[in-house]
Amino acid sequence: MRYYRLPGGERSATDILIVEDEDGTAYDLTFASPDLASFKALARVANATNEAIDDVARKRLDDADQVDLDTVDGKPLQPVIADEVWAAGVTYQISEEAREAESGKPEVYIDVYDNERPELFLKATPSRTVGPSEDVGVRGDSDWDVPEPELGVVLHRGETVGYTIGNDVSSRDIEGENPLYLPQAKVYDRCCSIGPCIATAETIEDPHDLEMSLTIERDGEIMYEESTSTSEMATTCDELVSYLDRHNALPETLVLLTGTALVPPESFTLTEGDQVTIDIDNIGSLVNGTVTV
Structure with missing residues (x-):
């Protein structure tokens, strides 16, 4: 899977985390849970539950809003703010x-x-x-x-x-x-x-x-x-x-x-x-x- 960070725009007051699956379909993970507003946050959940990052994301896809990466407001930001x-x-x-x-x-x-x-x-x-x-x-x-x-x-x-x-x-x-x-x-x-x-x-x-x-x-x-x-x-x-x-x-x-x-x-x-x-x-x-x- 591929993970993008985008400005929330009209969708959210914060940046949002977008995941693109193997078929090229994109989902707003932040819509599924405001606690998943960044790749770092997703990695923390995966670390805490001892799961792969992609497995954590897949569990939330049913609750996520499907989006079109070509039409979503704003351009991709740094995918992670590395320390x-x-x-x-x-x-x-x-x-x-x-x-x-x-x-x-x-x-x-x-x-x-x-x-x-x-x-x-x-x-x-x-x-x-x-x-x-x-x-x-x-x-x-x-x-x-x-x-x-x-x-x-x-x-x-x-x-x-x-x-x-x-x-x-x-x-x-x-x-x-x-x-x-x-x-x-x-x-x-x-x-x-x-x-x-x-x-x-x-x-x-x-x-x-x-x-x-x-x-x-x-x-x-x-x-x-x-x-x-x-x-x-x-x-x-x-x-x-x-x-x-x-x-x-x-x-x-x-x-x-x-x-x-x-x-x-x-x-x-x-x-x-x-x-x-x-x-x-x-x-x-x-x-x-x-x-x-």
């Missing part, structure tokens, strides 16, 4: 090659790609994360900025409960100047987007067999378009989660971005007004504009 967004780096070979190219210290990235321990870093807080149709940011003090399309693993109380799409926007020239500048290259206003929904593990049978594509448009012209597969990952999602959880008290809800294999050429940089579209099989499309911050 933290973390990210992994150098999990694909092309990412390792690109990081070598941007840096005067390529051995740093070679070591990570070849070693068992992955690169993990805190990417964003809730105030720095945007949702579908919102603008991601590019730093005003950077001259080389790119989107990084990534599969996101959604964790609740340390357990994987679903998958989403993430855009790990990055200032490549800042990081390339010195690897110690990574936090400034990665963490800033509007540095991350999440959406459009959360697809549960039941829907994503194998997170390492998903087609992923990136399209960047400027004034109606396609500036970059490429696709890959998560099968190219050198480190599994479970391995990344296991390292993130080591000696690290995780918050209740967290999204872990798993790295990118789609890297625009060195001649390209994001500019204000660009539109970035990331598609991943069985999850959907995450579309964002771009603004200078």
